[in-house]
Structures are given as structure tokens and as C-alpha cells.
Amino acid sequence: MITVLSPMAGVNDKTFRNLCLSMGADMVFTEMISVNGLVNGNKKSFEMLPDSEENAVIQLFGNNPEYFARASDVIRNCRPKWVDLNAGCPVPKVVKNGYGAALMRSPTLVRKLVETLASKGLPVSVKMRIGWEKEQNFMEVAHAALDGGAFLVSIHGRTVEQGYAGKANWEPARMLKEKMPIKVGVSGDIFSASDALNAMTFTNADMVFVARGAIGNPWIFRQIKEMTFGGKPTVITFKERRDILKQHLLNSIEEHGIHGIITFRKFLAAYLKGLPSSHAVKVKMLQMSDFNSLTEVVNAYFDKLISCERGGVERGNT
Ligand SMILES: Cc1cc2nc3c(=O)[nH]c(=O)nc-3n(C[C@H](O)[C@H](O)[C@H](O)COP(=O)(O)O)c2cc1C
Numbered sequence: 050m051i052t053v054l055s056p057m058a059g060v061n062d063k064t065f066r067n068l069c070l071s072m073g074a075d076m077v078f079t080e081m082i083s084v085n086g087l088v089n090g091n092k093k094s095f096e097m098l099p100d101s102e103e104n105a106v107i108q109l110f111g112n113n114p115e116y117f118a119r120a121s122d123v124i125r126n127c128r129p130k131w132v133d134l135n136a137g138c139p140v141p142k143v144v145k146n147g148y149g150a151a152l153m154r155s156p157t158l159v160r161k162l163v164e165t166l167a168s169k170g171l172p173v174s175v176k177m178r179i180g181w182e183k184e185q186n187f188m189e190v191a192h193a194a195l196d197g198g199a200f201l202v203s204i205h206g207r208t209v210e211q212g213y214a215g216k217a218n219w220e221p222a223r224m225l226k227e228k229m230p231i232k233v234g235v236s237g238d239i240f241s242a243s244d245a246l247n248a249m250t251f252t253n254a255d256m257v258f259v260a261r262g263a264i265g266n267p268w269i270f271r272q273i274k275e276m277t278f279g280g281k282p283t284v285i286t287f288k289e290r291r292d293i294l295k296q297h298l299l300n301s302i303e304e305h306g307i308h309g310i311i312t313f314r315k316f317l318a319a320y321l322k323g324l325p326s327s328h329a330v331k332v333k334m335l336q337m338s339d340f341n342s343l344t345e346v347v348n349a350y351f352d353k354l355i356s357c358e359r360g361g362v363e364r365g366n367t
Pocket of ligand 1: 055056057058059060080081108135136137138176205217236237238239240258259260261262
């Protein structure tokens with residue numbers, strides 16, 4: 050099974066991508082990157098680009114074919130595995146400008162943008178949602194992607210209006226796989242290795258996309274591999290969790306400077322989620338911006354858990 054770290058704006062920095070790769074993710078998406086930003090030399094957009102040695106997929110958003118053509122000249126140096134067109138982002142600021150999910154209203158434009166990228170010699174995919182409530186046209190958009198030369202469509206099984214509400218619907222991914230001569234990625238509510246296996250069994254998709262389920266839980270990729278090969282997913286120990294957390298924090302600071310402590314907070318909260326007596330210590334940690342003090346609190350908290358674990362109080366995996 051091919052496992053993919055799904056694109057997440059504000060989450061998939063280089064540190065997190067590399068962590069997920071080290072845990073067994075086959076492919077890692079960047080955050081969505083603005084083609085306008087790349088064309089206009091925006092520093093932030095350039096910082097989001099991957100290194101050539103990563104197994105990275107670059108996701109672009111925008112709607113101007115000329116900009117996509119120029120952006121593909123820029124990203125070629127990063128040697129991405131492929132390039133993905135964002136046709137699913139529901140954020141109002143993005144949609145209002147005619148980007149992201151707004152593209153699902155214009156399959157002709159989707160085709161044109163895919164054609165533009167493909168004409169530059171890049172393998173292309175399109176990531177979309179089921180559609181808008183009143184027009185759930187994922188099949189039509191997938192046809193447009195295929196006609197434009199895409200080799201893969203991935204689908205987050207929710208409508209644009211749904212945001213993240215309700216349960217993800219994997220049926221459209223199953224239909225795409227059954228009816229279309231194109232590779233399919235399934236996305237939505239993959240929070241455990243068994244979710245990944247269930248999604249693959251149900252849809253017969255070619256790739257499974259993990260998003261929120263990897264935050265604070267990057268070993269999900271290793272667990273998916275273990276289950277795929279018939280084993281039981283290894284339970285992560287408190288010691289491993291602490292070591293991964295601390296290395297993640299260090300790498301985050303290396304990437305972002307001292308601001309890395311702030312960007313790490315969303316991961317920190319997720320690493321602690323569901324752990325015994327974690328609420329008060331989490332509140333404390335989330336207010337800290339000094340590396341040494343934070344590491345001390347992390348060590349003290351986990352030392353207690355580790356000694357309990359050694360004493361035989363094994364905690365189930367989350
Ligand atoms: C914080 C966050 C940022 C996201 N950013 C993007 C993005 O930049 N591009 C995109 O195509 N999808 C984005 N997504 C959607 C995810 O890739 C994924 O399709 C969605 O979260 C459903 O998967 P999940 O239920 O496993 O989280 C984002 C999701 C989250 C939670």
C-alpha cells in the first residue's frame with residue numbers, strides 16, 4: 050500500500066515531512082504553495098519548496114495558466130516526485146479568489162491547468178473534494194484531470210461546505226477507482242492503521258492519504274506498513290514518544306530558528322493528547338518559549354510515565 054502524507058497548510062514543513070518519511074511514509078506533500086507567490090518571488094512560498102532529495106510532492110494553488118507555466122519552471126529544480134493541483138481547499142479567502150475548491154466549478158480550467166503542468170514534463174495529480182453541496186461533480190472533475198494528462202486524482206470524501214464536519218465518505222473514491230482509468234488516492238478520517246486498511250479495502254484505491262492522523266502520531270505510517278504485511282502494529286512506548294517529540298522539537302528549531310518552538314506547539318499538544326494527567330502539564334508547556342525549560346518539563350513528565358511503564362503499567366496505543 051502506498052502511504053502519503055496529505056498536504057496540510059501550516060503543518061507540513063520540512064521537519065514534519067522528513068519525520069513522516071523516516072516513519073515509512075512513501076510520499077510527502079508540501080503545504081499548498083501559491084503559484085502567484087512563486088512567480089512574484091515571495092520568500093515564504095520559496096521556503097515551502099522541498100529539497101531535491103525528498104520524496105516530495107509539490108502542491109500548487111492558483112488559477113492562472115500562465116502563472117502555473119512559470120511556476121513549473123521554478124519547481125523543476127526541486128525535482129518533485131510529481132506536482133499536484135489543489136482543487137479542494139474550502140477556505141473562504143482562497144475560494145473567493147477563484148482558487149482551491151472554486152476550481153471544481155470550472156472543470157475546463159482544471160483541464161487547462163493540468164495540461165499546462167503536464168506540458169512542462171511534470172507528472173500531475175489533482176486533489177479535490179466530492180464537490181459543492183449542489184453540484185457533487187467529482188466524476189466530471191476527474192475526467193477533466195484525466196483529459197489534461199493527470200495520472201492521479203485524490204479525493205477528500207467531504208463536500209466543500211462540509212469543511213471537516215461529519216464522517217468522510219469513501220464511496221466517491223471507490224466509484225472513481227471502478228469507473229476511471231486513472232490512479233486514485235483516498236483521503237479523509239484515516240486516524241489509525243486499521244482505518245487505512247479499511248479505506249483501501251473499501252475503495253481499492255492506489256494510495257492512502259493521511260492528514261490529521263499523522264499529527265502527533267507520525268508512527269502511523271510504520272503501523273500501516275506493519276498491518277499491511279499481516280503483522281500487528283507496534284505499540285509506541287512512552288520512551289519512544291518522548292524521543293520522537295524531542296527530536297521533532299530540535300529539528301523544528303533548526304528549521305525555523307527560535308520561532309520553531311511556537312510552530313511546534315500544535316504538534317506538542319497532539320503528542321500529549323490522551324496521555325495520563327497530561328492536561329495541566331500541556332497547558333504549562335504551551336506557554337513556554339524557552340527551549341531548556343520546555344525540555345526540562347517534557348523530561349520530568351515523561352520520566353514519570355516511563356517509570357510506570359517499566360513497572361508494568363503498559364498503556365495501549367492511541
Ligand atoms: C491543518 C490542515 C491543513 C490542510 N491543508 C491542505 C492543503 O494545503 N491542501 C490540501 O489539498 N488539503 C489540505 N488539507 C486537507 C487534508 O489534506 C485532508 O484531505 C483532510 O484533512 C482529510 O483528511 P483527514 O480526515 O485524514 O485529516 C488540510 C487539512 C488540515 C487539517
